[in-house]
Amino acid sequence: MSGAPERSEETPAPTTAALDIVIVGCGGFGREVADVIAAINARSSTGPVWNLLGYLDDAPTELNADRARRQGHQVLGPVSADTMAGRPHFVVGINSGSVRRVLAERLEASGWRPATLxxxxxxxxxxxxxxxxxxxxxxxxxxxxxxxxxxxxxxxxxxxxxxxxxxxxxxxxxxxxxxxxxxxxxxxxxxxxxxxxxxxxxxxxxxxxxxxxxxxxxxxxxxxxxxxxxxxxxxxxx
Ligand SMILES: CC(C)(COP(=O)(O)OP(=O)(O)OC[C@H]1O[C@@H](n2cnc3c(N)ncnc32)[C@H](O)[C@@H]1OP(=O)(O)O)[C@@H](O)C(=O)NCCC(=O)NCCS
The missing domain is CATH 2.160.10.10 (Hexapeptide repeat proteins)
Incomplete structure (x- = not known):
């Protein structure tokens, strides 16, 4: 960001159709983000806001993939513009800011929309x-x-x-x-x-x-x- 951002994004108002979303990274923070999505959906008075399709991860450990499954979610594949044809919303669930930047810039360049959660x-x-x-x-x-x-x-x-x-x-x-x-x-x-x-x-x-x-x-x-x-x-x- 250069200077103070002028954007003022909020979680989208609930619609009748929940918006598809993927989480990039199935590590600890990524799976915490899944819980944030679940909480947003549970507290929405007009039905689920987000439809979590699963995780994208280039190199998921078997342990984290299993933890994701226990949450009820799948690792869909690597972070690639080809992975998801529909270009869902995404959020990068990785703690490192430098890694987050690389992935977010790649997905946004491919037309994916970041979600604010x-x-x-x-x-x-x-x-x-x-x-x-x-x-x-x-x-x-x-x-x-x-x-x-x-x-x-x-x-x-x-x-x-x-x-x-x-x-x-x-x-x-x-x-x-x-x-x-x-x-x-x-x-x-x-x-x-x-x-x-x-x-x-x-x-x-x-x-x-x-x-x-x-x-x-x-x-x-x-x-x-x-x-x-x-x-x-x-x-x-x-
Ligand atoms: C500061 C930090 C980035 C350093 O990581 P690192 O470069 O890998 O450093 P090392 O672990 O090799 O430690 C190097 C030295 O710094 C000391 N050190 C590391 N973190 C320290 C901290 N937070 N406070 C005081 N000393 C610290 C180590 O004891 C070690 O001392 P020594 O050389 O006398 O043995 C890391 O330790 C840290 O605090 N990260 C934040 C972690 C966090 O918030 N996690 C929550 C995730 S949800």
Missing amino acids: IDPDARIGSDCRIGEGTVLCPGAKITTNVTLGRHVQLNPNCTVGHDTVLNDYVSINPLAAVSGEIVLGEQVTVGSSAFIHQGLTVAAGTTVGASACVLRNQPEAAVLVGVPASELHSGEGC
């Missing part, structure tokens, strides 16, 4: 914008004047404070707290239970380690760990 138990404050392909898991909370770019992931029970911008392909892991007036560059990952202090800017590609406490601006991509956070090494993490 907001769990009914996520909370969205006033004056927020949410980009296409973004997923909010149960317990994720954004307060007021928050801008989420495209293909952003908010994992369970994370919080994002007022006047904050999360650019495209940002991942906020469970229980992380992003304070107010923050700008996270594209593909930033914030590890579980990490904290980012109010008013900071974090460079694109930075990974904030689990439980780190970021107290200073981060002008270049790096992997940050510790309290207060310092560089484990420079360069992109995930």
Whole structure:
């Protein structure tokens, strides 16, 4: 994303016909996304919103394929524009922002439409914008004047404070707290239970380690760990 996105996508209003959707990646987050879809459908007062066709995955492990089957879903095949003739909606259920970007750009170039999925138990404050392909898991909370770019992931029970911008392909892991007036560059990952202090800017590609406490601006991509956070090494993490 360059600058603040102007898109303001919501989960589509339920229609009589549920929309076909596939999840890219049958790993842990992908299967959590299936639960988000199930929750959206279960809480819709006018019938299912989404018809989950299954997962696309280039190299599913037998363990994850079996877990998907136990959810009642199949791995349909690899991520390929030929896999699904109907070009359903898609969401990339992979934590790595860089991998998510490659897959989303490939599918969008083939005419596939990203879905925006907001769990009914996520909370969205006033004056927020949410980009296409973004997923909010149960317990994720954004307060007021928050801008989420495209293909952003908010994992369970994370919080994002007022006047904050999360650019495209940002991942906020469970229980992380992003304070107010923050700008996270594209593909930033914030590890579980990490904290980012109010008013900071974090460079694109930075990974904030689990439980780190970021107290200073981060002008270049790096992997940050510790309290207060310092560089484990420079360069992109995930
Ligand atoms: C920070 C992180 C990206 C580093 O990964 P990595 O580059 O593979 O680093 P390593 O595991 O090789 O560890 C390198 C060193 O950093 C330390 N370290 C790693 N993560 C750390 C963290 N979060 N806090 C403090 N120290 C950490 C290791 O103990 C190790 O120290 P040592 O060299 O003294 O033994 C990763 O550990 C992390 O925290 N990722 C976020 C995980 C997360 O949120 N998962 C939830 C998914 S839902």
